[in-house]
Structures are given as C-alpha cells and as structure tokens.
Amino acid sequence: MAHQTHAYHMVDPSPWPLTGATAALLLTSGLAMWFHYNSTTLMALGLLTTLMTMMQWWRDIVRESTFQGHHTMPVQKGLRYGMILFITSEVFFFIGFFWAFYHSSLAPTPELGGNWPPTGIHPLNPFEVPLLNTAVLLASGVTITWAHHSLMAANRNQSIQALTITVTLGLYFTALQAMEYYEAPFTIADGVYGSTFFVATGFHGLHVIIGSTFLIVCLLRLIKFHFTTAHHFGFEAAAWYGHFVDVVWLFLYISIYWWG
Amino acid sequence: GVPSDEEQATGLERKTLEAMKKGQDPYNILKPKGNSGTKEDPHIVPSVNRKRLVGCICEEDNSAVIWFWLHEGESQRCPSCGAHYKLAHYDVPH
Numbered sequence: 001m002a003h004q005t006h007a008y009h010m011v012d013p014s015p016w017p018l019t020g021a022t023a024a025l026l027l028t029s030g031l032a033m034w035f036h037y038n039s040t041t042l043m044a045l046g047l048l049t050t051l052m053t054m055m056q057w058w059r060d061i062v063r064e065s066t067f068q069g070h071h072t073m074p075v076q077k078g079l080r081y082g083m084i085l086f087i088t089s090e091v092f093f094f095i096g097f098f099w100a101f102y103h104s105s106l107a108p109t110p111e112l113g114g115n116w117p118p119t120g121i122h123p124l125n126p127f128e129v130p131l132l133n134t135a136v137l138l139a140s141g142v143t144i145t146w147a148h149h150s151l152m153a154a155n156r157n158q159s160i161q162a163l164t165i166t167v168t169l170g171l172y173f174t175a176l177q178a179m180e181y182y183e184a185p186f187t188i189a190d191g192v193y194g195s196t197f198f199v200a201t202g203f204h205g206l207h208v209i210i211g212s213t214f215l216i217v218c219l220l221r222l223i224k225f226h227f228t229t230a231h232h233f234g235f236e237a238a239a240w241y242g243h244f245v246d247v248v249w250l251f252l253y254i255s256i257y258w259w260g
Numbered sequence: 261g262v263p264s265d266e267e268q269a270t271g272l273e274r275k276t277l278e279a280m281k282k283g284q285d286p287y288n289i290l291k292p293k294g295n296s297g298t299k300e301d302p303h304i305v306p307s308v309n310r311k312r313l314v315g316c317i318c319e320e321d322n323s324a325v326i327w328f329w330l331h332e333g334e335s336q337r338c339p340s341c342g343a344h345y346k347l348a349h350y351d352v353p354h
Contacts, residue, residue, distance in 0.1 A: 007289050073289060
C-alpha cells in the first residue's frame with residue numbers, strides 16, 4: 001500500500017476541464033451568432049454548459065477538501081496564490097475600461113462639444129442612488145469582516161447573521177443598480193459617454209453578482225458546518241473577492257460618477 | 261458552534277496536523293533543518309525507502325545540480341563539493 005510522502009494534492013482525472021473548454025467555445029461562438037445572425041441557441045447552450053461545469057467542478061473541490069481532507073497547508077497556500085493572481089488579472093481587466101474612460105473624458109473631442117460630460121448628456125447625480133450604493137458596498141465590507149471574526153471565534157450564530165446581512169447588501173446593490181439602469185436618461189448607445197459608463201459599471205455589476213453568488217455558497221456551507229475556525233479558505237476567497245468588487249466600485253464612483 | 265480542525269479535519273490534512281502537534285513533519289512541509297554538512301553534522305535526508313535521490317546545489321545560485329543516490333548506512337559525500345549526507349528512515353503515518 002503505497003501512500004504519498006508529500007503534502008500536495010494529485011487530483012483524480014476529471015471531465016470538468018473538458019466540459020469547461022467546450023462551454024467556452026459554445027459561449028463565444030454563441031455570442032457571435034447572437035450578434036450577427038440573431039440566434040440565441042448556441043449562446044444558451046454555452047451558458048448552460050458553463051453553469052453545469054462550474055457547479056460540478058466546485059462541488060468536487062468541496063468534496064476533496066472538506067470531506068476528504070486533501071487540502072493540507074501547502075495546498076491551501078497554492079489556492080491563496082491562485083486567488084490573488086486571479087483577482088490581480090481582474091484588476092487589469094478593469095484598468096482597461098478605466099483607461100478607455102479617461103482617454104475619452106480627459107480630452108473630449110469636438111463631436112462631443114469639447115466638454116465632458118458631452119453636450120446633451122445629463123449624468124446621474126452622484127449624491128443620490130450612487131452614494132447609497134457606495135454606502136451599501138462599504139457596509140458589506142464591514143459585515144463580512146464581522147462574519148470572518150465571528151467564524152474564527154467559533155461564534156456560529158453571529159457568523160451566519162453577519163454573512164446573511166452581507167449577502168443581502170450585495171443583492172440590495174444589484175437591485176438599486178438595476179433600477180438606476182432602467183431609469184437612466186441615457187443609454188449605452190449615447191456616444192462614448194454611454195459606452196464607457198455602461199461597459200464599466202456593467203462589468204462591475206456582473207462582478208457584484210458573481211461575488212454575491214460566491215457569498216451565498218459560503219453561507220450555505222457555513223450553515224452546513226463545512227468551515228472550521230482555522231480552515232475556511234473558501235470563505236476568505238469570497239471575502240477577498242467582495243473587497244475587490246468594493247474597491248472597483250469606489251474607483252468607478254470617484255472617476256465616472258463624481259469627476260465625470 | 262463552529263467546529264475546530266481538531267474535531268473535523270480528516271484525511272491527509274488531519275494526518276499533517278496531528279504529526280505537527282507531535283513535532284513531526286512526515287510530509288516534508290517545512291524546510292529541512294540547516295545542518296552544516298560536515299562529517300560530524302551531516303545533512304539528514306529523511307526517506308521511506310532504503311535509498312533516496314539527493315540534488316546538491318553546492319554553492320548558492322549554482323545551476324548545475326549534482327544528483328546522486330543516497331543509500332542507507334554510512335553517510336555519503338557529494339562528488340562535487342564533498343558535503344556529507346546521511347539517510348534517516350521514517351514511516352508515513354498510516
């Protein structure tokens with residue numbers, strides 16, 4: 001009976017990388033079909049396969065870690081590096097959109113009237129719903145820290161309550177932002193202002209939804225006793241992601257809503 | 261309340277935690293202790309078998325690693341820099 005003499009996790013063969021790659025192909029070609037040939041079938045298939053891959057892959061990771069104990073300290077360290085690198089890559093993703101915004105807004109062209117906001121655009125008042133949204137996200141940062149400390153102090157009830165409030169705040173942000181999108185006096189088609197505004201805030205909103213989903217999964221796992229006081233990296237990863245989303249919003253708020 | 265690792269850790273993770281508590285490191289998680297490599301104080305190489313490959317980086321930043329099999333018994337010397345290595349048997353926790 002040969003047991004490994006190292007602390008790393010040699011993962012069992014899995015179909016999810018293949019299904020994930022297939023899903024990526026279906027999604028991208030589906031997007032092209034939607035844009036150019038007015039057909040959503042391929043894209044719907046792509047979304048479905050992406051969702052199924054994610055759910056089954058991450059379910060397997062929970063099984064390997066919580067139920068089978070494969071996540072030793074070195075494995076956890078690797079996961080931490082991975083999450084940080086991923087978030088860093090997302091930071092650069094957003095940097096691109098901020099670059100686009102500043103490129104167009106710092107030197108507004110004559111077509112825009114030579115000013116920013118462009119002539120005819122009535123921007124949203126930053127001290128109304130956008131300010132509330134800022135407070136909501138900042139508060140969620142506080143509550144998730146509360147949840148984390150409660151978890152480490154073995155305080156189950158407070159941890160669950162705090163994480164529930166965090167999730168609620170995330171959903172509240174999404175609802176508020178959706179309403180703002182609906183009520184806004186300008187659209188994505190309104191020149192470069194509309195493009196930069198909706199692409200930057202739109203991708204941010206998508207990331208809030210992703211973050212909220214991650215946190216909901218954490219809440220379910222917390223309720224089901226998956227996390228221990230010392231080992232709860234899934235929770236920490238969700239918290240990091242949530243803080244990142246919050247920081248991106250702060251930059252968006254300052255640059256696009258306020259200065260813009 | 262919230263379970264502790266003591267209550268709930270399982271599998272390999274549990275084995276590493278329990279070994280650490282006893283001051284052992286059977287899965288080579290930590291850096292090996294820095295022995296000087298002399299005859300009196302050879303580098304200790306833990307092994308579950310009767311021999312283990314050793315890669316000696318004689319001087320810091322050397323890119324040519326000196327590989328050799330270290331057998332159980334008397335300490336052996338690196339053919340390039342002469343540092344002493346001794347195999348120490350151990351068993352992984354069952």
